[in-house]
Amino acid sequence: MNLTAWELQRAGVPCTVVADNSCGQLMREGKVDCVIVGSDRTAANGDVCNKVGTYLKALAAQDNDIPFYVALPESTIDWRCDTGQEIPIEERDSLEVLTIAGVDYAGQGLEVNLAAADTQAANPAFDVTPARLVRGLVTEHGVFEASEAGLTQLQGRL
Structure with missing residues (x-):
């Protein structure tokens, strides 16, 4: 985009x-x-x-x-x-929908869950x-x- x-x-x-x-x-x-x-x-x-x-x-x-x-x-x-x-x-990996990667304020990389554990996701x-x-x-x-x-x-x- x-x-x-x-x-x-x-x-x-x-x-x-x-x-x-x-x-x-x-x-x-x-x-x-x-x-x-x-x-x-x-x-x-x-x-x-x-x-x-x-x-x-x-x-x-x-x-x-x-x-x-x-x-x-x-x-x-x-x-x-x-x-x-x-x-x-x-169909792509469901983790692309369920998580997001980023950097915190201290500059440390982290991955954050966007949904509750065991959530299923479709990712066409x-x-x-x-x-x-x-x-x-x-x-x-x-x-x-x-x-x-x-x-x-x-x-x-x-």
Whole structure:
């Protein structure tokens, strides 16, 4: 998040860093003009797999009539993957959710539990956003419809 803000600032793009879960509320308040996210993997039908939480942002954008775009390099399109349902979702270590590492006031490293002992946690790293929620795929070759037809058009330009 902070790296993205730094890059946007260097490019002269106005941006504001916010708490991840505040996005839906900010959209409802009319404080968001457009949503642009990345994609780690894109299926041939336009479904996109990105960091977990992307799907919820797409739903909030749709509910608030805010355009939702996905910026991706052509290299992330998996032409052999028909739909996002075929993309395996990585499940990360539950300790990433249950603990946090930091440094105390004396400069000593420590790890703090964020939940009671024996708490179970799920930690999916990615989610899939259906193409129907995506206004367009922004690539180095132009903007294309998030659909099989749109990606076929892109493939014709390669």
